[in-house]
Amino acid sequence: MATDKNKNEVLSVEQRLKSLYELQTILSEIDRIKTIRGELPLEVKDLEDNIEGLRTRIENFHKDVEDFRKKTLVEKEKINEAQGKIARYKEQLDNVRNNREFDLLSKEVEFQTLEIELCEKHLNEYARAIDAKTNEIASTEEKLRDSEHILKEKKAELDEIVSETRQDEERLRIQAKEIEPRIDERTLKAFKRIRDNARNGLGIVYIQRNACGGCFNRIPPQKQMEIKMHKKVIVCEYCGRIMIDPELAGVAEHEVADK
Template identity: 55%
Template sequence: MVTNNNEKMQELTVEEKLQNLYELQRIDTEIDKIKTLRGELPLEVQDLEDEIAGLETRIENLKVELGELDKTSSTRKMDIKKAEEAIKKYSEQLDNVRNNREYDALSKEIEFQKLEIELQEKRIREAQKAKAEKEALMEESKKRYEDKVSDLEAKKGELNDIINETHKDEESLQTKSEELAATIDERLLTAYRRIRSNARNGLAVVTVDRDACGGCFNKIPPQRQLDIRSRKKIIVCEYCGRILIDKYICDYDGSQQKADLEALLDAQKKKGRRLRKSEE
């Protein structure tokens, strides 16, 4: 099967190869227009999805951190309660001391427990301040999350509308593009795709228009134009590397060439009439 396809490709004339390339370019350009219609929407949707995922992670992390702060505050409150109980116990023992050494030792323990209470209260205040800051950040993150989800739904809706409108056309064009690509030999197809990927407007095959390349608009020498019109070999622009064809290559019935010739003759007649009037 592959051998038969290769044989058919080899049987094609240069003119037929150029015609197939031109048709492929025309179809791929239509696909590009559909993709342009979508604009930056696919990227915007992806960016919003990434940002929403980041916000979800941040909100979950804040929930964990708030939980840890609450747990820490509860532990410190328990430590304060234990210290208060110790102070009460040591204070009662002061009434039964037998010497100054025991009195001093108990007094130091009471002082130590009071300092411990002050330290734990300070840490609780710090935790409460950190909690308030994280709660504010949580509210801000939630608000931003809701806004981004709303934006995402709108962008997705807009993108889906465009996709629904163009899906059938794009699918049909894609099928045609693949069918045409199968008729072009691999080396030529690879060159076509390489040129297309490097060209800003995606044009790899262009016509010669007004003696210039239709891609970069540099002038084409007359002899080279004759070679292009002969359709005997594949010629590329020496400036931009695009494949050059004459504008009538797919004018199978000659109607376009005939119309252009009539327009040229009409323009020459009008020019002649203007010259005669000026001479009079």
Template identity: 50%
Template sequence: MATKTKNVAEELSTEEKIGVLYALQQIDSKTDSINHIKGELPFEVQDLEDVIGGLETRIGTYGEQADELSREVKAKKEEIEQAKALIKKYEAQQDDVRNNREFDSLSKEIEYQKLEIELAEKRIKEFNAEIKNKKKLIEDTKVLLEDRKIDLDAKQAELAGIEEETAKELEELGKQAAEARGKIDERLLSAYDRIRKNVRNGLAVVTVKRDACGGCFNRIPPQRQLDIRMSKKIIVCEYCGRILVSDLLDGEAE
């Protein structure tokens, strides 16, 4: 298949190649124009999808943090119960002490466990406050998430409508472009693609209009204009690098 395409390109004269190249530019320009209708919609859709993904991750993270805090609360409550059990144990032991030293030692243990309970209760209050804050963040983020989902649905619907309206035309233009590209040799096609990529409006092939380049509008000398009209070789603009063709091709394209 590649050999067949190469042979077709080799069979064309330079003038015919220039004509096909200009036709390809016309096809690609029509495609660009249709895609321009979509504007920033594809990027806006992608951005919203990224935002939604980020919000969902954030909600998940807040949830995990709240769960971890709940486990901390449970652990502190268990510590309180253990401390209370020890206090009861030490208080019972105080009834059987043999001297003041043992009594004072048990009293210190009881006081220590009471301080542990106070500290645990303080930490529980802090954890519960953090849990409340995480739940508030989750609710606020969910509201924001729903808003972004509504925005995404609207953007996707708008984009889908445009794509549905232009699908057939883009498909036909794609076929025409493939046919034209099959007639152009690889080196010239590569140059065309490179120029299209590097210029702002995607115009790699332009006609000479009013003695000037149709791309950058710099003046073209008369002799060079004559060479362009003769179409015996590929000529590029010395200012912008675009491929220059005769304005007579405009009539042929119509």
């Protein structure tokens, strides 16, 4: 009875490891499909973000131009008011009764003249600012058109690749979901964590030339024997990947020797 129990435990671990390697094979194929797409999804996202930024910049430039135009109207109104005051003060100068009134009116004319000069200075500054912003709008709009054209091409390229690989990827994802229930939750979580941290996405590897198939560090003979017995899940002490023997992975000895 105890023998049957041990046998069931061994078979259970063996089946889990076999299922885990099968899952790894499917996930590696999904990774390959993603590699075919390359950096296109990221490029498309970066272009979309860049285009959104350019549109916001153009909108802000237009607001700046509108603000400078409003300020221009204010300065022109100030000039009109100052010119009106100067005209009145000059009329009053013709009817002054003493030097004190003459000096006061002359100073008012001088002050309003300075006000006009200051307003004209502001007008020139605003005009230059409007020209600068207008040029920036034109330049940014050109960049926007170029980016939109590139985005259209990138999206078309990505859509073509996605349409070619979508069915394969969906089929593989369904297969992966069907395999997952055959693996205990703890082992599956560990596998996914290892896969996320592995540069090549391999969470489980088989022994190659007496070494870990992930990091290629040497595995002691005793550890290799334990791996072949399939009694427990064993991880590489160097890279943390789960290890199985080539036979369980369905790899022939001559294939391992050639790698």
